Amino acid sequence: MRLVEGPSGRKYNLAFQQSPTLIMPVSEAVGTHPYLRLLGIGLFGAVLCFLLTRNITQPITRLRAAASGIASGRLKTRVDPAVRRRHDEIGTLGRDFDRMAEQIEALVSAQRDLLGDVSHKLRSPLARLIVALGLLRQASPEGTPEYLNRIAQEADRLDKLIGQLLTLTRIESGIESTQREKFDLTNLVQEVAADGDFEARAHNREVKVVRADACTTLGVPEILRSAIENIVRNAIRHTAPGTSVDVTLERITAIEPKAVLQVRDYGPGVPERMLRDIFVPFHRVPNQDESNTHGAGLGLAIAERVVRLHEGHIQARNAANGGLIVEIELPVHGITV
Ligand SMILES: Nc1ncnc2c1ncn2[C@@H]1O[C@H](COP(=O)(O)OP(=O)(O)O)[C@@H](O)[C@H]1O
Ligand SMILES: [Mg+2]
Numbered sequence: 001m002r003l004v005e006g007p008s009g010r011k012y013n014l015a016f017q018q019s020p021t022l023i024m025p026v027s028e029a030v031g032t033h034p035y036l037r038l039l040g041i042g043l044f045g046a047v048l049c050f051l052l053t054r055n056i057t058q059p060i061t062r063l064r065a066a067a068s069g070i071a072s073g074r075l076k077t078r079v080d081p082a083v084r085r086r087h088d089e090i091g092t093l094g095r096d097f098d099r100m101a102e103q104i105e106a107l108v109s110a111q112r113d114l115l116g117d118v119s120h121k122l123r124s125p126l127a128r129l130i131v132a133l134g135l136l137r138q139a140s141p142e143g144t145p146e147y148l149n150r151i152a153q154e155a156d157r158l159d160k161l162i163g164q165l166l167t168l169t170r171i172e173s174g175i176e177s178t179q180r181e182k183f184d185l186t187n188l189v190q191e192v193a194a195d196g197d198f199e200a201r202a203h204n205r206e207v208k209v210v211r212a213d214a215c216t217t218l219g220v221p222e223i224l225r226s227a228i229e230n231i232v233r234n235a236i237r238h239t240a241p242g243t244s245v246d247v248t249l250e251r252i253t254a255i256e257p258k259a260v261l262q263v264r265d266y267g268p269g270v271p272e273r274m275l276r277d278i279f280v281p282f283h284r285v286p287n288q289d290e291s292n293t294h295g296a297g298l299g300l301a302i303a304e305r306v307v308r309l310h311e312g313h314i315q316a317r318n319a320a321n322g323g324l325i326v327e328i329e330l331p332v333h334g335i336t337v
Contacts, residue, residue: 213251230299238267
């Protein structure tokens with residue numbers, strides 16, 4: 001209560017009454033208090049910035065995911081429809097990206113189909129040639145000329161090469177999810193090593209399983225088996241007489257558990273600059289030795305694609321004390337008991 005004097009000189013008692021809610025409404029407080037007003041503006045700005053940034057970074061993250069899909073060979077990858085529907089530059093970029101992906105996919109599949117068709121077409125006359133050769137041998141059984149054996153040998157090689165080319169084109173076109181199954185990788189590796197050991201012993205070499213952790217993976221066991229077989233056969237072919245090829249299967253429990261398979265031999269290894277090239281079709285190390293005269297250089301190319309189809313990774317490196325180590329990493333799906 002306060003005593004005030006009016007313009008006429010009359011005295012008044014001025015009484016205040018506190019608002020029943022002690023706390024002022026926020027909007028009022030923000031409106032009146034300078035610091036609170038600043039804080040309000042700041043908060044509003046921050047929310048606006050956050051929304052704006054998210055509006056830009058989210059589609060870019062999606063674009064990046066699509067690009068990395070294409071980069072890792074999944075040519076069917078397309079940009080998220082939400083990005084394509086946008087009416088800004090990011091939307092245009094998304095639509096252009098999809099057009100590019102379609103073009104790449106069409107080109108690659110046309111090339112693959114051509115390779116597959118050519119291989120198929122070559123196979124029939126070759127099969128007839130092999131039959132004719134057999135008949136010719138039967139017709140003159142006494143003393144088959146040396147060059148006929150040579151022709152048979154070359155025809156056989158050609159047949160194997162065409163078979164590998166067909167495998168490569170089949171694998172390139174991907175594997176259906178229905179073909180995939182969960183299987184025991186440890187068992188598969190042990191079987192391949194045992195078969196390899198049988199072959200190797202005939203040439204004074206052996207294949208040893210040094211370690212085999214329990215691993216189960218998801219995929220197509222037959223094609224994974226042929227990929228591992230090729231690696232083990234290469235190692236047997238290159239390892240020095242009297243030495244062994246060491247096979248190790250390790251289960252690594254990182255954030256995502258994985259199986260690491262290593263095939264190590266005691267041979268000449270591969271020149272450092274060619275460690276990546278040996279996974280490219282038809283690439284072979286020149287002047288290696290007479291043990292490497294067979295094969296067309298498709299085995300590791302097939303293995304690389306097979307491993308990629310299993311969401312894995314393959315690489316080769318030279319061991320410190322000589323020999324080549326080929327390492328395959330595969331995701332594991334549960335533990336076998
Ligand atoms: N264990 C190894 N030691 C040395 N060189 C190897 C080994 N494995 C592969 N290579 C080299 O890599 C090349 C490609 O191997 P691959 O694709 O299996 O073809 P291929 O066995 O038909 O020659 C081989 O020709 C050989 O030069
Ligand atoms: Mg090979």
